[in-house]
Amino acid sequence: MRTIRSIWAWFAICTLIVIWVPIMEVVNLLDRDPAKYRTGRWFRRLGSVMTRVNPVWRVRVSGYRPSDPRLPYMVVGNHQSAADIPVFSRLPWDMKWIGKQSLFKLPLLGRMMHLSRDIPVDRSSRMSRARVLGEASKRLKLRSSVMIMPEGTRTPDGSVGAFNEGAFRLAIKLGVPILPVAVEGTFDALPKDDWRFGDRQEIKLHVFEPIPVEGLGAADAHALQERVRRMIIARVAEWRGVDPAEVDGAPPVVEEA
Structure with missing residues (x-):
C-alpha cells in the first residue's frame, strides 16, 4: 500500500511540475521586481500544493506571521529530509x-529555482560558500528574505546537528533579524535513501518570533546561532515528548585540561 500511495504522490508531483514551468516562465516575464518576488512566490505555491496532494501528509503551521512579507529576514531552520522544502513553502511569503548545486541542474525544477533567484551552493568549495553569502546579501538588500538550513545537510537520525555561523554573521553584518523555524515529522515522511513516502504523518512547522540583531557584532555570532539552535531543539523535543538532550545531535564539546 505504501508503494502504491507513493507512486500516486510522485505522479501528482511530477504532473504539477510540468504544468508549473510554463506558468513560471510567464510570471517571470511580467515580474519587473529585481528580487523576482512574485516569481519566487509562485514557485513556493508549487511546494505548498505538493504537500496538499500527498495523501499521507497533514501539515500544521503555527507561530509568527510577518505583517509585511517584504520585510527581510534571515530564516533558519532544522533540516530533516528533502520534504522540508515543500513543507517550508507553506509559509505565506x-x-x-540556499540549496545544493545539484538541485539547480535537475530538469524543470532547476529551471524554476533559477527563475526564482534561489542561490546554489557547492558544499565542497570554500569559494562557493563565500560567494553564496554575497548573493544572499544582495537578496536581503532587495527586501527579500533568505532561507538557509545551517546544519548544511539532512540529519542522519532525526536529531538537530551543529549549526554553521555564516548566516548569523551575515544577518549581524546587514542588521537583518533572524527568523527561526522548527520542523518535525519530515524525517519519517520522506526517509533518506528511499523514494517511497512514509506512513501517514502529521508534519509540524513552527515560526518563532524574530530575533533582532541590533547591537551585536561578529563576536556574537556563535552565541546567536547557539541560542537559535537551542530554541529549535526545545520545540522539537516538546513535540516528541522527550528531553532536549535526546534531540541534540551535535558532538559534545571536550574541554581542554
Whole structure:
C-alpha cells in the first residue's frame, strides 16, 4: 500500500511540475521586481500544493506571521529530509533558498529555482560558500528574505546537528533579524535513501518570533546561532515528548585540561 500511495504522490508531483514551468516562465516575464518576488512566490505555491496532494501528509503551521512579507529576514531552520522544502513553502511569503548545486541542474525544477533567484551552493568549495553569502546579501538588500538550513545537510537520525555561523554573521553584518523555524515529522515522511513516502504523518512547522540583531557584532555570532539552535531543539523535543538532550545531535564539546 505504501508503494502504491507513493507512486500516486510522485505522479501528482511530477504532473504539477510540468504544468508549473510554463506558468513560471510567464510570471517571470511580467515580474519587473529585481528580487523576482512574485516569481519566487509562485514557485513556493508549487511546494505548498505538493504537500496538499500527498495523501499521507497533514501539515500544521503555527507561530509568527510577518505583517509585511517584504520585510527581510534571515530564516533558519532544522533540516530533516528533502520534504522540508515543500513543507517550508507553506509559509505565506517568498524566501530565496540556499540549496545544493545539484538541485539547480535537475530538469524543470532547476529551471524554476533559477527563475526564482534561489542561490546554489557547492558544499565542497570554500569559494562557493563565500560567494553564496554575497548573493544572499544582495537578496536581503532587495527586501527579500533568505532561507538557509545551517546544519548544511539532512540529519542522519532525526536529531538537530551543529549549526554553521555564516548566516548569523551575515544577518549581524546587514542588521537583518533572524527568523527561526522548527520542523518535525519530515524525517519519517520522506526517509533518506528511499523514494517511497512514509506512513501517514502529521508534519509540524513552527515560526518563532524574530530575533533582532541590533547591537551585536561578529563576536556574537556563535552565541546567536547557539541560542537559535537551542530554541529549535526545545520545540522539537516538546513535540516528541522527550528531553532536549535526546534531540541534540551535535558532538559534545571536550574541554581542554
